[in-house]
Amino acid sequence: MSEERRAKGDRFHGRVGGRRRHCDHPGCTEPGEFRAPGERRSGFDGPGDWRWLCLDHVRAFNARYNFFDGMDAEEIEAQQRPYAGWERETRAFSVNAGSTPRWSDFIDPLDAIGARFAAREAERKDGKLLSERDRKALKILGLGTDADRRALRARYAELVRRYHPDRNGGDRSHEKALQDVISAYTQLKSAPAFA
Template sequence: MASSGRRQSRFHGRIEGYEQPCAHPGCTEAGEFRAPAGRGPSFDGPGDWRFLCLDHVRQFNTGYNYFEGMSPEEIEAAQTPYGGWERQTRAFSANGSPPPRWADFVDPLDAIGARFKPAEAARRDGQPLSEADRKSLRVLGLGTDADRNALRRRYAELVRRYHPDRNGGDRGHEKALQAVIEAYTQLKSRPAFA
């Protein structure tokens, strides 16, 4: 049980530390609960509030009617679940390029994520690159405009770096070596690198 000198804080809506008297005439209690005061929310802001003590906010809540003074048409408009849908909205911009097609992806989660990624730069020569091509280029550390010679040079450099016969027998880079080989194998037969 709480001591008599301390108020219970279990009431939802209490504004702690608010030092204003209750707005009810003649009440000297602290106004710790917010109640609407006339003007409701509008374009100009959330509306006016008055602060009441617990007893007076309970009294206010028992007699409060949001729809008081409204016509049946206004009440229906306020209760409709489609509030705001009668207004025309702007179409979303695709930043000049259409979103990717669902058929371009094997995994639906990749398709969902791709819709919100910034569009990657196209090659200057106009050759198309698939998502797998772009991933392989990232593995090799090459840009989208790399040519066949750059691809061969980078592949040879990474194989020398990661192959155990070339780096003193260190087998700690076998996964990286396998990724480099797979990326090169995938890219070397693509039309962009022919």
């Protein structure tokens, strides 16, 4: 293998580095860095075997490889069915996964997927995005999604005065609420929406 190919070698998909084995093609002394199916296919008895080939020989293998080789007409038809694999039961989506778009309202499916996330992005007037943690922190502080940094500081100061034991005659019953407020403020003051 040439030095130029070794220098650019990391760009090939499927390369398995770190192995010290030779190409399985007879007479080849190049390193076998690419995996190709062997004689025995994967099936009920377990995974099939693999051959390790160099770049040139794996390219030649891929050029002549036929997935359907050795199958009869019924097996080929079963592999080519449009619903192959759909007979297995799959897990249902979570009911809390969020609102789903009405696909009939869109021509392009990617537009429908984008519309689902556009609603979240438009929650702030300034266009800055809020993470789920940011939304929870705003809820703890009792602020809306369009709050600015000044409103954040003012609300934080108000809640600290309300819950701090020094302001309540040593009463520590609001200690958990105070910790939540401090944690929420710490989260939001470093959030991109409040930078």
